[in-house]
Amino acid sequence: MTEYSSSLLENAVSELARLPGIGKKTALRLALHLLREDTQRTEKLAHSLVQLREKIMFCKKCHNISDTELCGICSNPRRDENLLCVVEDMRDVMAIERTSSFNGLYHVLGGVISPVEGISPSDLKINSLVERVKNEPIKEVVLALPATIEGDTTNYYIFKQIKNEALKVTTIAKGVSIGDALEFADEVTLGRSIINRTLFE
Amino acid sequence: MTEYSSSLLENAVSELARLPGIGKKTALRLALHLLREDTQRTEKLAHSLVQLREKIMFCKKCHNISDTELCGICSNPRRDENLLCVVEDMRDVMAIERTSSFNGLYHVLGGVISPVEGISPSDLKINSLVERVKNEPIKEVVLALPATIEGDTTNYYIFKQIKNEALKVTTIAKGVSIGDALEFADEVTLGRSIINRTLFE
Numbered sequence: 430m431t432e433y434s435s436s437l438l439e440n441a442v443s444e445l446a447r448l449p450g451i452g453k454k455t456a457l458r459l460a461l462h463l464l465r466e467d468t469q470r471t472e473k474l475a476h477s478l479v480q481l482r483e484k485i486m487f488c489k490k491c492h493n494i495s496d497t498e499l500c501g502i503c504s505n506p507r508r509d510e511n512l513l514c515v516v517e518d519m520r521d522v523m524a525i526e527r528t529s530s531f532n533g534l535y536h537v538l539g540g541v542i543s544p545v546e547g548i549s550p551s552d553l554k555i556n557s558l559v560e561r562v563k564n565e566p567i568k569e570v571v572l573a574l575p576a577t578i579e580g581d582t583t584n585y586y587i588f589k590q591i592k593n594e595a596l597k598v599t600t601i602a603k604g605v606s607i608g609d610a611l612e613f614a615d616e617v618t619l620g621r622s623i624i625n626r627t628l629f630e
Numbered sequence: 631m632t633e634y635s636s637s638l639l640e641n642a643v644s645e646l647a648r649l650p651g652i653g654k655k656t657a658l659r660l661a662l663h664l665l666r667e668d669t670q671r672t673e674k675l676a677h678s679l680v681q682l683r684e685k686i687m688f689c690k691k692c693h694n695i696s697d698t699e700l701c702g703i704c705s706n707p708r709r710d711e712n713l714l715c716v717v718e719d720m721r722d723v724m725a726i727e728r729t730s731s732f733n734g735l736y737h738v739l740g741g742v743i744s745p746v747e748g749i750s751p752s753d754l755k756i757n758s759l760v761e762r763v764k765n766e767p768i769k770e771v772v773l774a775l776p777a778t779i780e781g782d783t784t785n786y787y788i789f790k791q792i793k794n795e796a797l798k799v800t801t802i803a804k805g806v807s808i809g810d811a812l813e814f815a816d817e818v819t820l821g822r823s824i825i826n827r828t829l830f831e
Contacts, residue, residue: 475676
């Protein structure tokens, strides 16, 4: 006899436990929770996951997740098509959209260059970014990649590819978090925020 | 436009976020993880959950989760049928089985009496416990319910129901955890472990 008294349960637990951040204990708790609820509830959950996986589309222009060929942002005529923000993944789009501080378009790379994880430029949507820069009326590319070595590498790689185009390339500001005391900022961030100080006005 | 760029994604996230302990952020991370993996992977997960919910059975004798009418423990002739351990749910069966310290049978109540949560004796498998005590060759009932007010209430309720039967009713020992320094035990546990001290031998 295995640890579980039911192979159906064992199977569900091992499938759930393959999800990131979910261990065997959490998986068991989730499975038992489903058993306490209506069958319909489990069916809705399972259906929504299969639908997501099978029907999902990626915007043919910015590569963000979308229900349509062209996503809601790319097809919105009120967005500024002169401004293009390059991000790692769709969560970054959501995060920037929540700030209501950006009205341009996006380009979702799908990752950043990482020799350690075996992610090379050809795994990312960099070629299509270069195409867009050449064919669309883009005046400024904002690089909004993570402030890590991988992000910096990717920034530099992209910059080399597009620097000959007639456009401005910028990156998001890095520095002390607003509302934070200086003592809580790490040394590298604080150091850079002093070097890259801006005129007080 | 909603926060998510896809209603399929939004739907999957909201279904996942209804699971206990999973918030919107975790749900989004899980959904994006599934999108990065094979479609088959999601299908296997969804299938395992639906199968679990639709096909699961509960042992007709001990009410533990089972693939068969009678669970592996109840149908095992090498288990001691004179000894019956009463637990709250199937996770307790698993925990006790892992100790390899018990060779009797189990009875899974499916909860404990809790007026706050609206759980009354009739919601639990107490009647069938009383039936078992009357009809099976049980010589000792071990109450292994949680050491909480609800657990104590349930212990007492069960005791009243079966005390006239010719059998011994015991509860699991409560005291300082083995391997723990006394300073780490809470006062109530430590106090009880002094009052209920046992002869050193």
